[in-house]
Amino acid sequence: MQKVYLAGPDVFLPDALEIGRRKKELCARYGFEGLFPFDNEINPSAATERPDNLIYRANERMIRRADLGICNLTPFRGPSADAGTVFELGMMVGLAKRVFGYTNDVDNFLVRTKRHTAVNFDAATNVCRDANAMSVEDFGNADNLMIDNALIEHGGYQIVRYAAAPDRIFQDLTGFEACLRLAAEAVSKSA
């Protein structure tokens, strides 16, 4: 049975364990074993061991064991996905795992960015810029181009965008299940 690493900011939810349980149940329904980072047992055995370092190492080991990844790339405290999730997406790509991703926010990156900061069009360079004069990508992607294109190049599908209810933005699993369907299809094709 292929193992799917379940990357996402879900681990920060008060009911993270319940979300993890539901995600693993859905994985099983599609023939996968779900690996949820919260399942890592962290037992600092020495006073010198930092809990965050133990969590990092446990997550990295779990990612290496996985065959593929499904990433919750819903915007997190800004226009982009959670930094930890994005790091894990990159690591899975480097390790040649197949990756899928979803976002519970359907907006393009430029629109998302405008929700968080002032953006002005700079006629001299023909791009939009924020208050720090940093250009804002306008390719119609959901996030930074590295994220959207990593999914296309290393998963075969665009990011799944689903318009979740605002109060279910971090709980809704419709986009997650759509990724499972794509992953099951991909696995059956390559079998």
Next chain:
Amino acid sequence: MQKVYLAGPDVFLPDALEIGRRKKELCARYGFEGLFPFDNEINPSAATERPDNLIYRANERMIRRADLGICNLTPFRGPSADAGTVFELGMMVGLAKRVFGYTNDVDNFLVRTKRHTAVNFDAATNVCRDANAMSVEDFGNADNLMIDNALIEHGGYQIVRYAAAPDRIFQDLTGFEACLRLAAEAVSKSA
């Protein structure tokens, strides 16, 4: 000569080419060849080729060619580093490259997060939470634990924190040069 991939939101600056030139000059001074993503020539040859996809593929090729990476992890439009940079850091870790990183903001992640969103202490679970009830890490790291610990595990050093002047937050190269010094030391030790 070892090649260093220069990851960072520097590519979004109006003077990105000049910053890239200065970074590569500093690399040469420490015995490295700097690879700056902006140097990738993007020439869409067919109407069907998307420029963002060509940029992704060129960056991925450049990362694979590199021996190590130095990442500008200064907070970008939120409490965390630029998503594209974080993705590239993850990819380099997956590819077993040695990674170094700096931030021009010395604050801890909890303080950074409080600058962007309301954070309250949740006595029931003994953690700080944002308005979405998502917990905020409080390990004393600069960013999400995956980022700080990836640098320790795969570079050997903590993230370099430098208090740049607020109007030079994306231009100051003091932290970058500190990373070059660490990288040169690391390479000379393993030679």
